[in-house]
Amino acid sequence: MATTAAPRLPGRDILVFAILAVIIVGVYAAQGSVYSTRVFVEAGCYAILALGLNIQWGYAGLFNVGIMGFIAAGAATSMIATFPSNPAFWASDGPVLIVGFIIRLALGVLLIVFANLSHHVGAGPRLKPLLIAIAIAAAWIMVTTHVEPMAREIEGKATWIGGFGLPVFAGWLLAAVVAGLIAWFVGKVCLGLRADYLAIATLGFAQIIKTFLKNADWLTKGTLTVSPLPWPVPRPEAGEFLLSRALYLSLVAVLIVLIYLALERAYRAPWGRMMRAIRDNEEAAEAMGKDVNRRRLEIFVFGCMLMGLGGAMLIHFASVFDPAGFIDLNHTFLVWVMVILGGSGNNRGAIFGALLVYIIWTMSAPVASWLFDQIRTYGDAWFGWQAPADLDSRALQMRVFVIGLTITLVLRLAPRGVLPEEIPHKQ
């Protein structure tokens, strides 16, 4: 862009990332390179999640508290796409039943869509709601009556449907696509309304996705968990943990750089300017002829696609798919802290926030346990206080409190974060 200033690298950025580099070196020195590399692969995946949230919140002001749901959807999609196929499933009636399920689902959706369009063929304001209600009920009955026998058949004969054995990168791509589709539906419903409603809807949707993945044993093996998931780089089979983790880390780093460059370019392009205009003054943007809801939907879907991708990358690295492992605190609110602490609207801030917060997060578990151990010891010695038996599980709750406190404090004291957004001005 000739009209916008080239991105400067001001002193603050250099200082902040220099401090981060010192911390990273410190972690390597203290924890050994095998463990540290693991931490940084995970931190890198979180950086992608944070970038996804940053474009939603920082660029467009959309309040998404269902990050966990998009991560879980992406992770499940990628798991099913890439896991080796299950011969028992393909030998049974399962595939036919699944096709039947998909047909019924599609029919149900069509039915609801048609009912919503019924005013074009003369359905009045009294008839249309009735038609819609009938369509929803019919679709519901059609799908649910099929699911139960299908689940029983598959679980009885083949445990679960197994995977499709696709390459890992195809799985990651599909993860982004599925997360984007879900986001499209949620956004379509909520983005025309007040921002608060999106928060409630995403919150609810995340819980429902998790409940579904936990209970749909035929699809995800439920609580039995699926492992080992394939890696895009050679797995540490022969004991070369450091090498394979380092390869994974470089893959994550390359992706982060690519995404960062693309987002920065979009931010400085007219598209990014339009997004900021919508965020800062919706009415004015609308008066200038911008289709506010459509643009918001666009960026909401993009952000959620990044979250689906990040979730898939996390789950493949962990190598175990466990639906109970998706937790609001770790997968939604932690990402929020990363973004608002790093500086919402600033992609470098999001990356910095993700790395720093994730390091603090992993190091804080032993610190909290140690702290509570001290409380137990001195409480007993000084006051004769008998600590409750579940003190260790309570110690972990300390992190819930600290995350909440951090959010409120950042909003109060440093609402712009460590690396504030810098709006490019025309020269």
Next chain:
Amino acid sequence: MDEFVFFLNKAVISGLIIGSIYALGAVGLTLIFGILRFAHIAHGDMMTLGAFVTLVLAGAVSLTGVQSPVPLSLIAFIPAMAITAVVAIGIDRMFYRPLRERGSRPIIIVMASVGVMLMLQGLVRILAGVGTRNMFFDQPKDIYRIALPGTPRELVLTEPQAVLIGFTAVAVIALHLFLTRARLGKAMRAVSDNPDLARISGIDINHVVAATWVIGGGLACAAGSLLSMDVVLKPDLSFNLLLPIFAAAIVGGIGQPYGAIAGGFLVGFSETLAIFNWSVLLRPFAGVLPAWLEVPGNLALVPTEYKLMVPFVILIIVLVYRPTGIFRGRVL
């Protein structure tokens, strides 16, 4: 007839109970939404906090050795309401008011309420542990069995359920009188309708805000305590309470207390009727039905583990087709 009594117990009474809980929570939520203009995400955890305060109060009293004819929790929840109300005002002063005065966008305050939610969650779990707790530690709850003519089965109602139904009725009437007769109640409605007009006509906004938190916090405490007495105190209910009460508030129309009450019962009954096994009601007719129509073992509309879907689907349907809610609340 036996099956019908079973239906009354399992569907109608349960719906009434859970509906009352949701109604009490949703009234506070809708008032906060209408007057302070933000979605108070921490409301579900404020209910848990209230239940916890009740438990602590009752426990403290029982340590002094006081003997009481009724279980202590059933009395303790009244002072606990006052304590929770004060806590709610404190939270507002500490976390929401500074943002409001700075002129932050409402969504920033929603985010602050997410932070408050996590803090309350963490605090209650650090202090009370992550397991469940029985609110009736001093004596078991009474169970009333009401005999019905013509059947050996009885209607079953427990002590906290009876108190809950009575409390909800009293609270609704008191709220109605407060909002229509009291000066402060009228001021609250005025602020909810048009804050600027209310301010220039001399209404003290700070009093109105405080009153909102007193009502919201107090009712949240009552709802949380009575729910915990009906089952057990679970520190991790959070979203399982938050989603239904949001659905109730939005169904009823934001800023409409009566709508929220109706919405609470609507969501409560939908939930229990959706997970009720309807084949129980069909079984007596098994002899009458044609032979090809076999009564299946389970005819619930929604499997129990997907209970949370019910309020969510209601929420989505309302947002799509009638975002103002049944009672024509504000489109915010």
